[in-house]
Amino acid sequence: MMRERGKHNQKHTIANDNKARSDIHARHSEYYLLLIFALSVGIYYLPVTAEEIFSSLPYGLSIALAFISKTLFLLLIIESIMWMFYYMLLRVLIEKHLSIYNEAEYFIVLPFVLLTQCFLLASHLNIDMTEVFSLLINISYENGLADNKTKLLIGALGYTYTVLIIANVINLIPPVPVQRKANVTIIGAGDVVQKRLLPALLANGLYKENQIAIASDIIDSDFKKELDKKKIAYHEVYKKIPSTNTSHGNTEPDSEITTDPNNTLKSIINFIKTRSSYVLIATPADEHFPYMKALTELNISFGVEKPIVATQAELDALTLSGDNMMKNGFLLSYYWLEKALPLNYFFTLNSHYREFLDISFDNKKNVTASNLAYIKNQLGTMQGISIKLLEGIDKRAWSLMKENGGFYFETLIHPITLLHNILPTKIDHSALNFSWFLDESIAEQLNVEQADLGASYVEIKGKISGVNIDIRTGKYIENKTRFIKVSFTNGSIIMNLDTLCCQIDFLENNITHSTSICVKNKFGGKQTPAGSDDVSSVAHQDSLLHDKYLVQMNLFDLFVKNSGHWQSPQRFDDYPNQLKIIKDMSSWLTETDNETHFYRPKVVPKKVYQSLPNR
Incomplete structure (x- = not known):
């Protein structure tokens, strides 16, 4: 019967085709x-x-x-x-x-x-x-x-x-392609904006001063002077009154005033509506979601700093929205999209990252994605992941406070993101042992109550699906170290998170082959000087520091050039990976069986604290 019906449909289609008007040749x-x-x-x-x-x-x-x-x-x-x-x-x-x-x-x-x-x-x-x-x-x-x-x-x-x-x-006449850069407003005026976002947007002529604006509840007076000098527009909701105390050539900190978050949000959104096509949200994490929601309702595309949300309620709301809120959003991730970009590209082969990287194999250039796929296969089975992310003094008290998840969501999210993306299987939290610590001297340095601080250092060890895990992350560490080492049965990967260079070694026919993947110097990488023969050492230049946020701001600009919405399933930001990671990390906080916890770390003297990374 189905066969007869098919024949009938075919005849009917042919009959309709015969009825179609005949075309007239030109x-x-x-x-x-x-x-x-x-x-x-x-x-x-x-x-x-x-x-x-x-x-x-x-x-x-x-x-x-x-x-x-x-x-x-x-x-x-x-x-x-x-x-x-x-x-x-x-x-x-x-x-x-x-x-x-x-x-x-x-x-x-x-x-x-x-x-x-x-x-x-x-x-x-x-x-x-x-x-x-x-x-x-x-x-x-x-x-x-x-x-x-x-x-x-x-x-x-x-x-x-x-x-x-x-x-x-x-x-x-063929039109001359002229692409006008859109205006971008940065919400926030803190350290990240002053030292990372703004310089990266201005670097290499990516954006001009008149295309950028700063909007914040309060803007530091020194930063305002810098903005005035560069002729960058800014919008300050509340005006601070500078102190008249100028003894020793210095002014006292600007007087504190009470701010209203709702009024701040309304004022900044109104400012954005008058001038900007795109927005970068660089406020403390607890302010991210309200701005994302307001901008989504106005159909204004945005980039947002990690972590994307700060509370379980916001996480639930973002999850319920599906991808609606982030279809016009770009999620930043300082480590996965910048510091560890070479490692990111090696594991994902996302073509959007290729233009930012220099790649060589046994000192030969023109390495293709298929070459890297072959190298990855030659490494064999993964055996261990070691991540050290040891940073110095951080004067931002909020980044260590318990109430907003401080160190847990502001810093630990980076190594967990790296582990999530490198580990071939899902992270099994039950297979990991967490040890939490707090330097007893930090509270005095930040002028806060010690009881208000969460952990400032964590050591994570365990074994997941045969892969040994060793993660050490902390702030206020004098001997700063940032690297990733991944060991395999037939080779290893070392990712230097300061020079932005990754070295991959593997054996083939008893010969060691080396591959280096480095962020280009123009995008903030610090590679071996031109002409150097010591290519194998590019992943060990710990003394060099890179220019920050250049890759991420170029990626954000690529997002802007795509009209501020995702035109294909392949994204090049950190969404939805970061959302999955925050969900996992939020659930881990509810487990209180361990001897120490982020909310109740072991308080140790400074000398003991400094020895923790080496134990």
């Missing part, structure tokens, strides 16, 4: 135009008029034939005028979007149509053809026979044709 139209042109020329040069031709016939018949001939002439004139308007105007405006054609093809027959129209008008009006042509191009013609009404009508046609022809010629 040459048929050209033959027709040439025929009408020849006819108009022939009739114009005939020595007798239509009335004279039909005068030998009976009176009634001659009158009828003369009327038919004049009507035919009039119809041909109207057809030529309609041809001009259809092909020179309507088709360009409407049919251009519905069919494939080139406007230039009509310019080939345009002279024939215009001449045909001139001959037909001359024959119809019983005037000289040169007079008609002169009227069309608005040139005076002496001793002309046309009346004023005829001159006006033909002259108006001439002006109209001139405009249509010039417009079509301009339309044929």
Whole structure:
């Protein structure tokens, strides 16, 4: 039965196809135009008029034939005028979007149509053809026979044709691609904005000063001076009153005032609506979600710092929205999208990252994605992941406070993100042992109560699916170290998070082969100086520091060039990976069986604290 039904449907389709109108070949139209042109020329040069031709016939018949001939002439004139308007105007405006054609093809027959129209008008009006042509191009013609009404009508046609022809010629000229940069407003005026985001946006002419604005509840007076000097616009919701104490050449900190988050949000959003197409959210984490929600409602695309949200309620709301909120959002991730970008590219082979990297294999360039896939296969089975992210003093008290998840979501999220993306299986929290510590001297340095601080150092050890895990992350560490080491049965990977260089070694036929993947110097990488033969050492230049946020701001600019929305399933930000990680980390906080916890770390003397990374 299904087979018979299929045959019936096929017959029905063929029948419908047979009913479809047959297309007219382009040459048929050209033959027709040439025929009408020849006819108009022939009739114009005939020595007798239509009335004279039909005068030998009976009176009634001659009158009828003369009327038919004049009507035919009039119809041909109207057809030529309609041809001009259809092909020179309507088709360009409407049919251009519905069919494939080139406007230039009509310019080939345009002279024939215009001449045909001139001959037909001359024959119809019983005037000289040169007079008609002169009227069309608005040139005076002496001793002309046309009346004023005829001159006006033909002259108006001439002006109209001139405009249509010039417009079509301009339309044929290929446009010069000029892409205007959109204005970007940065919400926030803290350390990240001053030392990372703003310099990266201005670096290498990525954005000009007049395309950037700063909006914040309060802006530091020194930063405002810098913005004024660079002529960068800013919007400050609350004005601080500088202290008059200028002893020793220094001013006291600006006086504190009470701010209203709702008023701040409303004021900044109103400012953004007046000037910006895109926004970068660089506020403390607990302010991210309200701004994301407000910008989404206004359909304004944005970039947002990690962590994307700060509370379980915000996480639930973001999850319920699906991808609606982030379809026009770019999620930053300082380590995965910048510091560890070479490692990111090696594992993901996301083509959007390739332009930022220099890659060599055994000192040879032109390494392809398929080459890296082969190298990854040659490394063998993963055996261990070691991540050390040991940072120095951080004077931002909020980054260590318990109430907003401080160190847990502000710093630990980085190594957990790296582990999540490197580990071939899902992170099994139950297989890991967490040891939390707090340097007893930090509270005094930050001038806060020790009871308000969470952990400032964590050691994570365990084994997941046969892979040994060793993560050490902390702040206020004197001996700063930042690297990732991944060991395999047949090689290893070392990712230096300061120089932004990754070295991959593997054995093949008892020969060690080395591959280096480094962020280019122009995007903040610090590679071996040009001409150096010591390529193998590029992953161990611990003394060099890179320029921050250059890669991320270039990625954000790429997002802006894509009109601020994701046009393909392959994203190049850290969404939705970061959302999954925050969900996992949030659930880990509810487990309180361990001897220590982020909320109740072991408080140790400074000397003991500094020895923790080496134990």
